[in-house]
Structures are given as C-alpha cells and as structure tokens.
Amino acid sequence: MNPPLLSVRDLRRTYRSRAGLFGSGLVTRAVDGVSFEMTAGETLGLVGESGSGKSTTGRLVMGLEEPDGGNVVFAGTDLTAMTPAQRKPFRRRMQIVFQDPYAALNPRMRVGDFVAEPLLVHDVGGGAAERRDRVAELFRTVGLDPAFMQRFPHEFSGGQRQRVGIARAIALQPEFLVADEPITALDVSIQAQIVNLFQDLQERLGLALLFIAHDLSMVRYLCTRVAVMLRGRIVEAGPVEAVFADARHPYTRALLSAVPIPDPVRERGRKRLPFDAGGYTFPPGAALRDLGSGHLVLDGA
Template structure:
C-alpha cells in the first residue's frame, strides 16, 4: 500500500444552524472534528447508528456539501477549498453509490443511457458506438445481461437497480467509491450478492471504498479497517478483526453485542450490552489514543 493515503481527512466538521423565530441560535454538529484516512486500494468501513453523521461524512468527502471546518486531501492534494469547476477533475476519481437504488436512477431514462451519461460528460468515449460498447462491458462486469440496457428502472428489482448504479460508478474508472449504505434498502437474500460484487470489483479494479453501513456482519466480511462513529465523532478505529475481537469503547461493545447470531439457542442466550449516551458526553479535550498498533480509541486527555 502506498505511504500516501488516497483520502485524508483532518478536523472535518459540519455544523447545521437553524434560523427563524423558533430555531434561532440552535446548531447541530452533524460531524464534529473527525480524522481518518483511506489507503490506496483499502476498504474502510464507517459504522454507527442512524444520526451519527456517517452519511454527512460521505457527502463532505465527495464535496456534495461544503465542510464548516477541516481539511480533505485526495491523493495528497487539498480539495476542501476548491470551487466546483476545479472539483470536476476529481469527480472521475471519486464516485458514489447511494442507499436507495431507485431514487438514484432517472425513471424517464433507459438504464443504458443512465450508465453512459458520465462517460459522455467526461469525454471518455468518442462516439455512440464506442459508448454503447463500453456500457455493454460495464453491464457484463456487474452481472447484468447486455439487452437490459434498453429497459427503464421500473422494470428491475432492487438488487438489479443497485448493480446498474454500481456500473455507472465504475464506468469512469474511479479510484475511490463512497458507498453510502448501499445494501440497506435491499432484501437480505440480495445483500450478500451486492457485497460480493463490491469485493470482486475491488480486487479486479484496485478500488478503495469508504463503505458506510449498519450491517456489522457485512462490514466484517468486506472491510480492512472499521471506524465507529457516534454523535458526529469517531470513537474507535482499528483493523477489522482487531476491533471485533478487542473492542475498547463502550459504544463499540454495545454495537457488536447487537449482531444477530444465526444459531437460535445462542441468539436467545445472547446478552446485549446497554449503552447510555448521557453517560458518555463528548468533551473538547477528548483525544484519540492508540491502545495497540493501529487501534485508536477516543478518550479523555
């Protein structure tokens, strides 16, 4: 792995302020000063409960929203202060797969044209024939029949729609994909297929992922490292097996204790670890402390 991380985030912060008669003076710290890196060809899982700031982090990394503070570097280059015109050159390098596969598609556009659109925007194909051939290759790559290119989104299942979104994302040959809970809206039987597809494409194309998810079992299977997010802060980050085998933060322990066990007898006997956020208020002097090589936990200084 290259010593220079593909993506580096330092002090990233996003504060939403409310204005008006009832909301005056109120602010929400959706992302509250986080640091992390994604290495070349690495899969970093970002986990936490709803409202913890995971999806906002993904949007900030992609510059779909501007951060309140902090730095974002892609391949060593700062992208936190550049305008949208300058960002266009990075759009090829950073792609996204959203949670809702149907909402991400244009219902009035044939799916083949939908996948072809970024190829044309970035000038990656010279004519319609070359574009069609490239789209056909992408459909094959994600396990979709080529003749499906002429169909519309309503004709597909959720898993098929997500495969189409993945085809669009990889079409411009990106180096990083932000996968924002890409399996949450899918049937359980299809989730494993999509995760396997992500794994195969990562090995084949050398992709890096910021993989945002709720399903910790899938995260354990797919990701090289895992960052645990709570109320806008990363409270623990470690190599995957190290985190699952030796969680240090009480919130991480609570999340891991909630993973279902497929054995009914063991599931009935499973003891949940309760976590009360009011017992763990974030303090300004909390710092990430390395408790073992590569394993960092948010603790009081």
C-alpha cells in the same frame, strides 16, 4: 508505508435548524472533527447509528456538501480549497453509490443512458458506438445482461437497480468509491450478491472503498478497517478484527452486543450491554489514542 490516497483531517459540518418562534434555533454538530486516512485499494467501514454523521462524512468527502472546517486531501491535493471547476478532474476519480437505487435513477431515462451519462459529461468513451460498447462492458462487469440497456428503471428489481447504480459509479474507472448503505434496502438473498460484486470490483479495479453501513456483521466480513462514529465523532477505529474482538469504547461494545446472531442457541445466551448514546458526554479534550497497531480509541473511555 504507502502514501494515503485519501486523507480526511478534522472535518466539520454543523446544521442550524431554522430559528423558531422563541429562541435561536438548534445547532447540530453532524460531523465534529473527523479524521481518517485510506490507502489505495483499501476497504474502510464507517459504522454508527442514525444521527452519527457517517453519511454526512461520506457526502463531505465527495464534495456533495461543503464542510464548515477541515480538509479532504485526495491523491495529495486538498479538494476543500478548490473551486468546483478545479475539482472536476477529481470527481472522475471519486464516485458514490447510494442506499436507494430507485431514487438515484431517473425513471424516464433508459438505464443504458443513465450508465453512459458520466462518460458524456466527462467527454470520455469516444463516439456513440464506442460508448455503447463501453456501457455493454460495464453491464457485464456488474452482472447484468447488456440487453437490459434499453430498459427503464421500473423494469428492474432492487438488486438489479443497485447493479445499474454501481455500473454508473465505475464507468469512469474511479480509484475511490463511497458506498452509502448500499445493501440496506435490498432483499437478504440479494445482499450477498452485491457484497460479492464489491469485492470483485475491488480486486479487478483496485478500488478503495468507503463502506458506510449499520450492518456490523457485513462490515466485519467485507472491510479491513473500521471506524465507529457517535454523534459526529469517531470514538474507535482500527483493523476490523482488533476492534471487533477487543472493543474498548463503551459505545462500540454496546453496538456489537446488540447485533442479533442468526443462531438460536447463541442468540438466547447473549446479553446486550446498555449505552445511553443521547446522554453520553464526551470527556473534555478527548482525542483518539493509539493502543498499538492502529487500534484507536477516544480516550477517557
């Protein structure tokens, strides 16, 4: 077996809300002991609903937030033990794409400069002329006309802005990309374009992709493995088809049963399975158990 490119071990992150007038504030375990591995070029889907901790997990892996516990090991190196300066060479190899491409773009910066910025920061891409050529090439890679380099973000549609965000993310030729709800804000007719782009990039650049999403049909389509999060913990994980065809955790089942099917006949015959996510208590000492061939489920389910 290939050594993992990324190994996340027992990652934890707790938020304390400011103490109120009475009482000592609330403690939320946003990420509560998350572990998973990814090999080079692999696509892992991280799914779950709001408050599940899936986005926080992505940010912790990227070092955008500091964990309270656990490790992020990338290419054999424990990043959590490092200073920001020590981490810098690794940041080139790990990039992130966000949900709202507009919020990520500086409105007063030409999009060509925005894509070129990481090249400058990491001092790669040579002189100005070389850098311009590299940015033009990146624009073509993500399906944008290099003539658009001189334009400003407001001149672009949502799908085009997401392409700009992706061009910037791949500028340093990373091996690993986190995509945090990258198609949620896009029009339906544009979502397929962006998903296809991710696949093209994976094939051409050998990118490993952590695809954080709530659209389960898209995860099933795009990813090879999936991990389902509930209130900061992974409750089920495994090869996509094993999990989708034979979900074992009641939360996974409820989630899958709630996805609307774009077919009136099948959609009307479907029964949604109830699950009280807020009221659910994890069995004490529950751990992920392997059902075989990498299909893991939190036991007690």
